[in-house]
Amino acid sequence: MIRLKPSVALVILRMSLSLVVMVQAIMFLYYSSLGAVHVVPAPVRLVLGWGEIAGALLFLIPRTVVIGGSLLIGIFALAGFIHLAHGQFEGALVIYIAVVVTVLSHHKVTETRPHNSEGLNL
Numbered sequence: 001m002i003r004l005k006p007s008v009a010l011v012i013l014r015m016s017l018s019l020v021v022m023v024q025a026i027m028f029l030y031y032s033s034l035g036a037v038h039v040v041p042a043p044v045r046l047v048l049g050w051g052e053i054a055g056a057l058l059f060l061i062p063r064t065v066v067i068g069g070s071l072l073i074g075i076f077a078l079a080g081f082i083h084l085a086h087g088q089f090e091g092a093l094v095i096y097i098a099v100v101v102t103v104l105s106h107h108k109v110t111e112t113r114p115h116n117s118e119g120l121n122l
Contacts, residue, residue: 006106007106010102010103010106013099013102013103014059014060014065014099014103015060017056017059017096017099017100017103018056018057018059018060019056021052021053021055021056021072021096022052022053022056022057024052025048025049025050025052025053025056026049026053028045028048028049028052029045029046029049029050032045032049039086040082044082048075048078048079048082051071051074051075052072052075054068054071055068055069055071055072055075056068056072058071059072059100059103065103065104065107066104066107069100069103069104069107072096072100073097073100073101076093076096076097076100077093077097079093080093080094
């Protein structure tokens, strides 16, 4: 068994989720544009699709992981509620949310508070 540092494993997890979400969102938007039958209105589909793409791209960039992750959680929750409203359970969305929460819980936030002359936080 290969042992990876937790930080490397989290980067792989973050990149994998972003790639999967972007590919699925692009396919969702593409097939929606071809006139596939959907019960969800077009504006909602556009918000979901483009929101997933934007969130996944922001989730890839270390400085914007928190913003991207927050956006993804919101989009996944909205998509989950839409699926439930139509009598469907999309279990992958639960896994996606768990991945985002895991990555965010281990993300190191850069200290932004000013320091005094001794290097202590004010």
